[in-house]
Amino acid sequence: MTNDRFSRQSFLGERAQEIIGNSIIGICGHGGGGSHIVQQLAHVGFQHYRIYDGDIAEDSNLNRLIGATVDDCQRESRKTTIAERTIKGLQPNADVKVYPCRWQNQPEPLRACDLIFGSVDGFAERRELEACARRYLLPLIDIGMDVHCVENEPPRMAGQVILSVPGGPCMFCLGFLNEQVLAREGERYGDAGPRPQVVWPNGVLASTAVGIAVDLLTDWTRELRSVVYLEYDGNRNTIKPHVRLQYLPTSPCPHYPANQVGDPAFTMR
């Protein structure tokens, strides 16, 4: 590594590269979004990774899975293997621990992270990941996209980037999660078919998420934004603060009370 490897990002601050290099980053889901995130984190200089994905690379992933090759699909490479390869190509000495499973099956390493990226499928998965992040006081950056098809109209491509910081509003407070969307998702479980996914919106959302992470860690913008909920409109190519931010509750988050932290324990009294 040459001394000027990060010279073009020295504006991030005197200690920025040290902070970036010391931070442990969790990535849940190395699919269309997570693979963009992993690649960018490696470029930025992150050195500690905990990556979860239980899937193997398939032909249908090649339209968006960064780092994946035709050969990976033929070999049935694990997505976590592709992630590790991407990182090591840029950061040969990085501490990369991969978990080819759902994060719920091995959650302990995730708790050790300083920051988590969530690039998971569905509302229920998001709820579970945020619940874990809140219990262990972990900031979570969630990204996701979807394409909605309505008869006689062009498909609508939409997405979101949400920063969920313990103590601040959660995805329920922001109105992104609610009982209705969770129930609808539950009803559709098993017959949803392949969901539309393409590379470019994931790139936009992942780049935005990485930008938020770098600012969260280095405070280079000094904007001190407490709540981030961005909505992406893939048809208009815009990303902007979500309208719901104007109607945020002022009371503390009721969904994750402050005293509900740490390992759950049953105490006899």
Add this chain to the structure above:
Amino acid sequence: MSVRCRVPEQLYRRVREDLARPHEFAAERVGFLSARLGSRVGDERLVLFSGYHAVPDDQYIDDPRAGARINSTAIREAMQRVLDSGDGLFHVHHHAHPGRPGFGWMDQRETPSIVSSLQVAGPHQAHGMVLLSNDFCIAHIWLPRVEKPVVAQRVTVIGYPLQFFDAEGE
């Protein structure tokens, strides 16, 4: 054994605001932070702060040799809080200077005895002492059923931005 601590920014600010309040005769204030343990990989542990409890004005002892000294009622109430909540408790105070703070000889002599009392009330939780300076934070942690404290490898204030306070040499 390594331990990392996390504290939400709102809680961290509340502690600082309370400790900055002047007292009639005490030169500084003290308080207690509630905490719960979280497991990490292997023998690494997390201490997660969840609440703050100010010491009422009338529970200070007028002792010119100490910046702040609290009476037995304050300690008994802290022990009761451990019993009632099942939380660990951390004695917290502030040294008014910038940079990394250090526990003084009085802190090191007196506070461990408070921690011993808390350990009796809550043997399954971590207890300890937290020290703030104007811009830094350190913590010493007594893990369950352990006599000697460990120094927190890192204290992270969870907000925007994240603030990291690493132990010396980290």
